[in-house]
Amino acid sequence: MAEADRATAQSWFAEHALLPQGHARDVLFDVAGGRFTAVTPNASQAGAERLPGIALPGFANVHSHAFQRALRGRTHDSGGTFWSWRERMYAVAERLTPDSYLELARATYAEMALTGVTAVGEFHYLHHAPGGVPYADPNAMGEALLQAAREAGIRIALLDACYLAGGLTGSGHTPLEGVQLRFGDGDVEGWAGRFARLAGSDTAVIGAALHSVRAVPAASIRAATAAAAGVPLHVHLSEQPAENDVCRAFYGCSPAALLQNEGALSPLTTAVHATHVSQDDVALLGDTSAQACLCPTTERDLADGIGPALQLHEAGVRLSLGSDQHAIIDLLEEARSLEMDERLGSGRRGRFAPRELLAALTRHEALGFPEAGRLAVGERADLVAVRLDSARTAGSDPAQVLFSATAADVDTVLVDGRLIVKEGRHRLGDIGRALQAAVEPLWR
Numbered sequence: 324m325a326e327a328d329r330a331t332a333q334s335w336f337a338e339h340a341l342l343p344q345g346h347a348r349d350v351l352f353d354v355a356g357g358r359f360t361a362v363t364p365n366a367s368q369a370g371a372e373r374l375p376g377i378a379l380p381g382f383a384n385v386h387s388h389a390f391q392r393a394l395r396g397r398t399h400d401s402g403g404t405f406w407s408w409r410e411r412m413y414a415v416a417e418r419l420t421p422d423s424y425l426e427l428a429r430a431t432y433a434e435m436a437l438t439g440v441t442a443v444g445e446f447h448y449l450h451h452a453p454g455g456v457p458y459a460d461p462n463a464m465g466e467a468l469l470q471a472a473r474e475a476g477i478r479i480a481l482l483d484a485c486y487l488a489g490g491l492t493g494s495g496h497t498p499l500e501g502v503q504l505r506f507g508d509g510d511v512e513g514w515a516g517r518f519a520r521l522a523g524s525d526t527a528v529i530g531a532a533l534h535s536v537r538a539v540p541a542a543s544i545r546a547a548t549a550a551a552a553g554v555p556l557h558v559h560l561s562e563q564p565a566e567n568d569v570c571r572a573f574y575g576c577s578p579a580a581l582l583q584n585e586g587a588l589s590p591l592t593t594a595v596h597a598t599h600v601s602q603d604d605v606a607l608l609g610d611t612s613a614q615a616c617l618c619p620t621t622e623r624d625l626a627d628g629i630g631p632a633l634q635l636h637e638a639g640v641r642l643s644l645g646s647d648q649h650a651i652i653d654l655l656e657e658a659r660s661l662e663m664d665e666r667l668g669s670g671r672r673g674r675f676a677p678r679e680l681l682a683a684l685t686r687h688e689a690l691g692f693p694e695a696g697r698l699a700v701g702e703r704a705d706l707v708a709v710r711l712d713s714a715r716t717a718g719s720d721p722a723q724v725l726f727s728a729t730a731a732d733v734d735t736v737l738v739d740g741r742l743i744v745k746e747g748r749h750r751l752g753d754i755g756r757a758l759q760a761a762v763e764p765l766w767r
């Protein structure tokens with residue numbers, strides 16, 4: 324985002340807002356240089372632009388695979404499991420180029436903006452051309468994602484993934500094959516060298532990822548973690564029971580314990596999914612001050628299971644949310660699902676308070692943007708106005724809007740003080756048409 328675009332001083336007024344101290348009325352937001360310079364409750368509108376409904380902090384979509392947006396509505400005809408779904412995912416991955424990836428990711432990120440997302444964590448492992456041949460720019464695919472986020476108007480943490488093995492069995496790791504060759508860099512040194520060439524900016528964090536303990540052998544975990552020192556490090560963890568079983572069979576411990584043994588768990592680490600972690604694993608994540616990103620709509624779409632969200636929270640693990648494979652993109656639904664899944668499992672309501680769901684919804688620190696996620700002075704001027712007069716939200720207590728609103732109720736979105744969505748329309752125009760144009764060629 325160009326500095327000139329962020330420098331204009333402006334004021335916004337909301338009849339309702341969720342501030343760090345809770346629900347407030349008649350709030351005036353002053354913005355300059357992309358930051359909130361004043362947040363004043365019980366104020367008059369004066370010359371400020373009025374926002375509809377209630378103002379919330381910008382949402383953080385902490386786990387995304389942008390190319391998997393192409394699978395929405397195309398994998399439900401034959402049942403199966405995560406592993407059968409993966410075969411269709413691989414078929415899409417095989418066809419993408421830097422140009423087609425830019426087109427798809429830009430439209431996907433614009434869809435996110437329409438739903439209130441102001442920053443995305445892109446877990447990126449589709450690095451090379453078919454057969455694993457590097458492009459002239461070895462980071463051409465990653466650069467396409469950075470450009471897509473810029474053009475869609477949201478921030479990005481590009482989480483460049485180390486992916487060295489095709490899988491794990493009780494006898495050891497298997498080699499990359501087929502489309503997986505596009506994911507690998509030969510060895511951890513090759514990945515680290517390519518990773519070091521990526522450059523971030525004020526609106527783009529360069530972070531790292533270990534795809535999983537299936538894809539990164541223990542002998543390479545410590546070196547990859549060292550190469551990612553000081554930046555966010557994300558890892559798929561215990562998404563499937565099969566991952567736990569083969570890890571114990573070969574390494575003699577759980578995936579979480581293996582990561583800890585190799586020095587990969589820290590406050591900068593985000594464990595993605597954590598659906599099938601044990602009580603010992605939960606304690607381990609808490610003891611190391613690690614974070615966890617849950618993706619409830621993906622986990623239910625792929626029949627992965629329901630993760631121990633409340634147990635993680637009570638152990639001190641900071642929770643965040645992601646739309647992952649984008650079966651839907653609705654972070655309000657992801658937040659609500661934390662509570663609803665707990666109700667299903669426990670038979671009790673009120674497991675998470677609304678303020679706790681809001682914290683998970685706005686966990687920008689997991690992406691390396693610690694100065695975002697609150698409507699407060701000095702914070703990045705990210706703001707989402709959610710309508711309170713729709714057929715879904717009419718009559719709701721504004722303080723409980725997370726339990727009634729959906730992505731369709733998002734009216735206005737500011738990112739670093741820039742107006743990206745107004746009256747439910749993205750500045751790029753018809754995003755549905757853009758998505759159609761990006762997705763259809765991948766299935767011909």
